[in-house]
Amino acid sequence: MSNTDFILAIEDLTVSFDGFKAVDKLNLYVDKNELRVVIGPNGAGKTTVLDLICGKTKSTSGSIKFKNKELTKLAEHEIVRAGVGRKFQTPSIYENLTVYQNLEVSYPRGRSVWGSLLFKRSDDVMARVYKVAEEILLKDLLDMEAALLSHGQKQWLEIGMLLMQEPELLMLDEPVAGMSAKERDQTAELLNRICQNRSVIVIEHDMEFVKKIAHKVTVLHQGKILAEGSMDKVQADEKVIEVYLGH
């Protein structure tokens, strides 16, 4: 395929586990500065798609292009360095480190062995940490050990760690799971804020939350795209209703 303006272009992507096709000839395009939500019933392949993009799972065939750069052959850390950030379903933070350290570790400098040995905590690093901490509402908890945060705060912290990396594409797997109603609202605001200058893909089940943030919604079913479009359009789609309600 020739170069496109899409930030992410997935074409004919397939992955099979011992014959079972978790993702089947998938085509998906994401625009710059778009916030895309992927929904679908359990086992639809949502998480697998994210795994494929970030390199955690290797595809059987097909292509994933990020800013016209093929990702399928790259190692995980190379994909991250290209500008893709990924948040996992359950918050994945360093429980034994403080909030400050969690954020600092994620700062994209000193990523090589020698770089990290010679890394200095300079003012610009600190400034960046404080800025992100404020954004994720944790600036008063910088010295707290991450294990002591609430579940919702851990989710934010992980988002914050991704923000430290300044990714151009941010992928969030169920970011509001386990959050209170108030926290959900705060998270929605946060997401709306951070997609100003980057693209975001979110997997989510909470339809209220999806409505608040989605620019466009993609419905996955059995590894294939069932429907795509605005929230209203997707909700009215017969096939989607059948998948969610009919059995």
Add this chain to the structure above:
Amino acid sequence: MKTLSDKLLGGKQGVLGLALLALLIMVILPLGLDIFRLNLVGKYLTYAFVALSLVLLWGNGGILSLGQGMFFGLGGYCMAMFLKLEASDPISTKIQTTPGIPDFMDWNQLTALPWFWEPFKSLPFTILAILIVPTIFAYIIGFAMFKRRVGGVYFAIITQAIALILSILIVGQQGYTGGVNGITDLKTMLGWDIRTDSAKYILYYVNALLLFGCIFLSRYILTSKFGMLLLAMRDKEERVRFSGYDVSDFKIFTFCVAAMISAIGGAMFTLQVGFMSPSFVGIVPSIEMVIFAAVGGRMSLIGAVYGTLLVNYGKTVFSETYPELWLFLMGGLFIAVVMFFPDGLAGIYQKHARKIPFLKRWVAEEKQKQTDAHASHGKVGTKLGAEA
């Protein structure tokens, strides 16, 4: 912000710990013990290098190597090869069929020095080899394993198997290695008799200084961003990888550093004890050295030294009076440390000794300073945040 000296010394608490250890090793023990016992302590301290390496690798990196004895042995053998060549000059070996080669080669009908022994006639080469050979060996193993993401128990089992292979090889190729006897009867280094009491004192202090050097090196690594990443990797490897780090590179580097530190210990062992044998290369010593680190506290560098000294002191005392009891004790120690004191001596210290009022106040002062620093920067951060 941390200065270099802060990083090496580890803050007030670190300074205190180091000062106490230095006092013990450099002053109290040499004054309190006769040269025989001091030489024993010197020998134990060579094991402390391995324990130290395991604190880096296992405590902080979560990588359990059951083959650290290999690196200790490789370092020791490199040193022993040099000393053996010096002890095998043609005059003192004139009784042999081929004078001028080590005695065990002569017994195994070798008539010339094997090519890989030749460079060990040079001391600079030997010192280089002590540092480089184990490191390269570790690099090869580490590269093959970590790039393929072998970790955890698999890594432990495979390193154990490699240690076994190496020890069978050393025993089997006795014409080149001295076999099960090892390389014995080492006498002088560049003409300096290493068996005299004065030499033992000097070697003891050289050993102690090297040990502190390795503690500083390890501490530097652990307090740098590298150390933070190591901890992060131990707990959430995936997250580190998806923060853009090549996890395997970090593990390989740690494994190599650990190998090099162990090798220095091995070389010092050879110098102080006067021989090297394959019984250090195999599985049993490799696992025993893990317990030294575990007793001291797997996360604590200084703890590793204390742990080594304590376990070996116990071994010497008990094996002199109740040899049977010793194995029960050693076995019990493994179980107890794992079940009840996973943080070892260092953990007990953290729990109890810190309650001593004077210490508490001293350490608290420093903590407060750190918090203040963050708070003030926090304000700056707020301002910046508002501007953005």
Add this chain to the structure above:
Amino acid sequence: MFGYSMAEIGNIMVMQGFAGLSMFSVLLLMALGLAIIFGQMGVINMAHGEFMTIGAYTTVMLSKLAVAYGFVNYYFIFAIIVAFVLAFAIGYLVEFTLIRHLYKRPLDTLLATWGLSLVMQQIFRSSFGAKEVSAELPEWLLGSFQPTPDIDIPINGVFVMGLAAVVTFGVFLFMFRSQWGLRVRATVQNRVMAGAVGINTKKVDRVTFALGCGIAGVAGAAFTTIASTGPTTGTLYIVDSFMVVVFGGAASLFGTIASAFGIAQAQSILQFFMTSSMGKVATLLTIVGILMMRPEGLFASKVRK
């Protein structure tokens, strides 16, 4: 060929094939218990060799009784059962007091069980003495069976082979055809879910661990026909056992069987053409080499993580 007649070479090949099979059954017996404990539960039991030693000492002790009361010809089968029961019971106890506290810390289990193995070795030494002892074998286990005058098939080898087959079949039945096996597999695959549907996962763990130990006991009993028993006998077997399990792919019983077969044949052939030590080194090196290229082992299935 090399100055030997075709008949001679044929005979040697038959006997050599048998030597390989015999080593295969030894490795299989050693590894089966471990495959259950390590493969199914992820627990590294460094004291596995000592559980074999329990079985071996049981057999030796019973053989002394048998000599004293004159039932040497029958005791062996009985000894195997007692070895199983004893090792099972001790395994059950060890799981209860030690292992169950450490399921989340596999590396620590490794250290704790190593400590356990030291303690067990010293118990053996204190109770049975440091000297190696041998079991008095029944008449029918001695000597060789001769299909032709030039071929000797050792009967103890045949016995170990038969026992390995029986135990393997038993494990297969247990794991794949019994209610218990279903519970074990369910627990391995999804502990929380298994607990939710009413499986007592703690009990499953305990029985699984004890079963692995019991099989080690049987293996130990069988080895008295081949070698002697001493306090440190177990340590000779432990690395080999782990190699077999890891090489086969930890979670796969079939893998364990295949890998025991492969390693045994390789080692037995290499030892025929090279010296014995170098044969062993070459085999281990090959295994480690292959494991480096295929760390998940030979027969691990590809799963969706």
Add this chain to the structure above:
Amino acid sequence: MSTNDRRRFMTKVGALTGALLAVSMVSGMGSAFAEDFPTAKVNTTKLAVTDKTVKVGILHSATGTMAISETGSIQAEKLAIAQINEMGGVLGRKIEIIQEDGASDWPTFAEKSKKLLENDKVAAVFGCWTSASRKAALPVFEKDNGLLFYPTFYEGLEQSKNVFYTGQEATQQILAGLDWIAKEKKAKTFYLIGSDYIWPRTSMKIARKHIEQHLGGKVVGEEYIALGDTQFGSVINKIKLKKPDVIYAAVVGGSNVAWFKQLNAAGLNSSKQTMLTISVTEDEVLGIGGENLAGFYSAMKYFQSLKNPNNEKFVADFKKMWGPKAVIGDVTQAAYLGPWLWKAAVERAGSFDVDKAVVALPGYELKTAPEGYVKVDPNHHLWSKLRIGKWRADGQADVVYESELIKPDPFPKGYQ
């Protein structure tokens, strides 16, 4: 030694008193009185010697894999020392034992040697078993000028001022045995097999040269087994293919048992195959089982079944002290000689000083040794006979051959 052993040992010593008074093991000297030998005169090197006592060390493995073999040596040395004390001690001084555990670990032997010599200042050490442990301890003895009595038959190629070797060196054990089997069994082809370490390898080297150069025979195979290996299927098949007249074996430890069991199971029992081994003594037979060994030959300088008055008494005393089930192997007997030779050395020198004792001992003849007569050569090894024993199913051997007295030759010309 466990506390249990120690208690048993103490009671046994008492029981021995009567029997021992009748015996004067050391020739010529009789017992001495301490007053005749003032401490300042007999001890000029600050050894642990008082007016009443003298300290010696026993250094063997009481734990670990080698405990199996070394236990017998510890027992024999303690028996000899108890007997000497019963007779009035050495230069009128009772011997006190300091026992250390080498724990089957070579570096530990070096460490404990240092402790015994530098801390405890013992006058002599009876100990070490494997060559590796001796090699580890040797530099310590040479540097601290200690005195070691080493009991095991070994590979030779060593001679130290500070060591007396009471076992046989390789040529003493090998050459006469090979001569006998070549003549007796008309053997031409030999298969050499041993454990993989220095003693079997050196022994096989000597055996090969002797077979090829002096017996006109042929070595059809040479094989070394990793220590502890228990799988012999392939090796046995190789032997079957080569059909040697004689298997010449030096397999040790746990492998030894597996080797004999599997050999028998594979049909190679003594009715079909001649084997001469240099690594099986009465101690090993316990583990191997007499039925697996019956009919094979061992070459040793001592067997428990030796018929002579010295030995009959020794065996009786040994069993009295250590229980009726105790067996005595070659090394155990050699270990028993150690304290007696040391006593002779000290009394000939009239001093505990190592330098004086060491020069006094060569030339000494011990006529009361259980193995018969031995003589100390200037090269610190013993003149001794070689005997071939044919094993019976009950674990004892019938001595079928006895050589002349053989001069020890630790550095044999033409065999290196």
